[in-house]
Amino acid sequence: MARIPVESASATEIVVEGKRLASFGGCNYLGLAHHTEVLDAVRAGLDRYGLSTTASRETTGDTMAHELLEAELAGFLQTQQCLVTPEGYSANLALGQALARDYRVAITDEKCHRSVSHAVAAAGMRVIAYPHLDTRAAGALAGEYVREGVVILTDGVFAADGSIAPAKALFDVLPKGRSLLVIDDCHGFCVLGRSGRGTADHHGLSGAGMPLDSRVLITTSLAKGLGCYGGALAGPSSIVQLAQDVASVYRGTTPAPPAIVEGARAALKIVQRDPILMQKLRANTDRLRRGLAKLGISLYPTPAPIFTFVTGDTASMDRIHRRLIDAGFLAPLIAYPGGPTDRYFRVTVNAMHTSEQIDGLLAAFAGAMDSEPTLKSDGENEAKPLKISDGQSGGRELIGPWDFSLSPTLTPRLPALPS
Numbered sequence: 328m329a330r331i332p333v334e335s336a337s338a339t340e341i342v343v344e345g346k347r348l349a350s351f352g353g354c355n356y357l358g359l360a361h362h363t364e365v366l367d368a369v370r371a372g373l374d375r376y377g378l379s380t381t382a383s384r385e386t387t388g389d390t391m392a393h394e395l396l397e398a399e400l401a402g403f404l405q406t407q408q409c410l411v412t413p414e415g416y417s418a419n420l421a422l423g424q425a426l427a428r429d430y431r432v433a434i435t436d437e438k439c440h441r442s443v444s445h446a447v448a449a450a451g452m453r454v455i456a457y458p459h460l461d462t463r464a465a466g467a468l469a470g471e472y473v474r475e476g477v478v479i480l481t482d483g484v485f486a487a488d489g490s491i492a493p494a495k496a497l498f499d500v501l502p503k504g505r506s507l508l509v510i511d512d513c514h515g516f517c518v519l520g521r522s523g524r525g526t527a528d529h530h531g532l533s534g535a536g537m538p539l540d541s542r543v544l545i546t547t548s549l550a551k552g553l554g555c556y557g558g559a560l561a562g563p564s565s566i567v568q569l570a571q572d573v574a575s576v577y578r579g580t581t582p583a584p585p586a587i588v589e590g591a592r593a594a595l596k597i598v599q600r601d602p603i604l605m606q607k608l609r610a611n612t613d614r615l616r617r618g619l620a621k622l623g624i625s626l627y628p629t630p631a632p633i634f635t636f637v638t639g640d641t642a643s644m645d646r647i648h649r650r651l652i653d654a655g656f657l658a659p660l661i662a663y664p665g666g667p668t669d670r671y672f673r674v675t676v677n678a679m680h681t682s683e684q685i686d687g688l689l690a691a692f693a694g695a696m697d698s699e700p701t702l703k704s705d706g707e708n709e710a711k712p713l714k715i716s717d718g719q720s721g722g723r724e725l726i727g728p729w730d731f732s733l734s735p736t737l738t739p740r741l742p743a744l745p746s
């Protein structure tokens with residue numbers, strides 16, 4: 328998708344070229360990027376700390392905000408220790424740099440976010456992909472390489488279609504010996520699980536009062552469910568402390584600004600205090616899912632607030648996308664790696680969307696589809712749920728961090744928003 332320079336934004340609306348659109352894009356799942364308490368915490372943080380620490384945390388750039396967030400995240404995720412990193416991407420890189428010393432082989436889901444496969448490849452580990460969600464293949468590969476030290480890595484929730492990693496089953500197939508499971512939970516954190524603890528909680532691997540096993544590590548962005556900025560890795564002290572001690576991507580960089588970290592602390596408090604937000608997210612997800620299904624749109628079955636689908640050929644989808652914008656709705660039509668096709672709708676809903684906005688989007692979709700000669704919004708379309716994998720990539724080995732074959736980064740540019 329071409330860039331859309333936003334002029335202003337709330338949790339559910341954006342203004343682009345002076346036009347106000349109800350927005351169903353992005354990953355502000357609980358709306359916390361616009362929560363008044365979070366914004367107040369950021370303002371107070373600016374007054375207290377200024378804008379930047381201007382130095383690595385390991386020299387003079389550490390703050391109480393970072394220290395406290397680490398303790399609070401470790402408590403929330405039920406892990407021994409947590410390290411806050413500049414972004415989610417660098418959380419994966421830092422973990423890779425720590426793991427590569429003792430673990431030589433990475434077994435990755437073929438549809439992992441690029442930061443995951445990049446992290447382990449850049450750290451010098453051998454990287455072998457298993458077919459998407461295929462626990463048996465992951466376990467077999469892990470068993471083959473356990474003597475060298477092996478790590479299974481997966482996204483918790485795959486952003487391209489909302490599919491959810493079988494985290495418990497992946498944990499169960501870890502071979503005895505030197506083996507670990509890493510879950511990049513950028514899209515599950517604050518979304519899945521009884522109280523937003525994410526994919527591990529969703530699968531009963533951890534939860535309130537139930538610590539995460541010391542062979543499991545979680546990485547996440549602070550920029551999605553928490554609506555802030557930064558990243559974190561959490562797990563056993565032996566590995567998290569090693570990342571703090573050796574990972575140059577952490578030690579040699581300026582941390583996320585302390586004011587933003589104060590925002591993340593406020594956001595995490597809200598997640599724990601206000602379960603209503605998660606309930607609203609789930610209700611909105613159900614409402615949109617039911618409505619899209621009524622239009623005959625086939626959807627991947629997932630509880631995640633992510634809806635990936637195609638409605639026809641590229642030209643037809645372009646026309647639908649434009650009609651939606653004319654009607655005041657942004658439903659992103661994207662060309663992004665890891666998706667089911669070259670171009671697809673990837674619609675997300677958040678806790679702040681009103682029923683009127685969701686129903687408005689559905690009505691706009693119905694109208695836009697009815698204007699297409701071959702489509703009807705009467706539920707009679709025959710589209711099948713899209714798969715993001717053909718299951719052909721098992722056993723493929725990346726030749727280095729520059730190998731984009733499993734997750735290409737170059738995508739065609741799409742036309743800009745119609746004015």
Ligand SMILES: Cc1ncc(COP(=O)(O)O)c(C=O)c1O
Pocket residue numbers: 414415416417440442482486511513514547548549550557558
């Ligand atoms: C699965 C996944 N991992 C890592 C990242 C990187 O996180 P950040 O944007 O905080 O660097 C993203 C997206 O941004 C993501 O979707």
